[in-house]
Amino acid sequence: MIVAENVEKRFGDALVLKRVNLRVEPGEVVTILGASGSGKSTLIRCINGLETLSGGKITVDGHDVSTKAGLVAARRASATVFQLFNLYPHMTALRNITLAPIEVLKLPKAEAEARARALLDKVGLGAHADAYPQQLSGGQRQRVGICRALAMQPRYLLLDEVTSALDPEMTGDVLRILAELAADGTTMVFVTHEIEFARHISSRIVFLEQGELIVDLPTAQFFAEDGGLAVRRIRQFLSKMKKD
């Protein structure tokens, strides 16, 4: 389980996360929504230890990410996919995927490659194992990025706006893969602007406003007509964001 308790993050004078509480149970798909600058990426970066907390505590399966040993264990349990693909340009898709399993998990090369090929098949890129990133489209690169994260066999997948650099067709390809992963029971924490997609795959929606987590509801309740004033206001904001 991922547990964030009273998490605060400060950049200089700006408090960008304010006493955020969040729990993600295995099997859940939790989507973080919110306006630009509300702190969504910062929260993801705090969960995977890329930012140090200014206050509060985050544990992943009981491992405190603010300690060195805890962070190592937490990073074994979770993998992050970012907006920009961050693939190594001088390595093939296959090598990008097998690198960490060989170096970190100490898997034999043949086993790591067999798993990587199975993952590439799963995302429709079986024929591109030997391609270099620059030979792949943005959507294909992002699918390799997802394979790279999955190759570490994480219990939790953290996804930070993984489609926002993609055109609509490529976005569709990536979202299809994520929907399949959700259906397979992969636990995901998902930052996205794809509201309809969030509605489709999430078990819960949380909403950040200026660093405060102001709504945390099961998806059906979040989108229900009688969801309450705060939720109606947020839905209005989201539908406006969709048109922009």
Ligand SMILES: Nc1ncnc2c1ncn2[C@@H]1O[C@H](COP(=O)(O)OP(=O)(O)OP(=O)(O)O)[C@@H](O)[C@H]1O
């Ligand atoms: N390294 C940093 N140094 C200073 N300020 C930062 C840093 N990273 C983020 N911020 C600030 O923290 C606030 C939250 O940023 P964050 O990227 O988490 O928002 P977001 O909700 O993910 O936005 P977007 O939807 O635009 O990606 C913003 O005001 C941003 O400018």
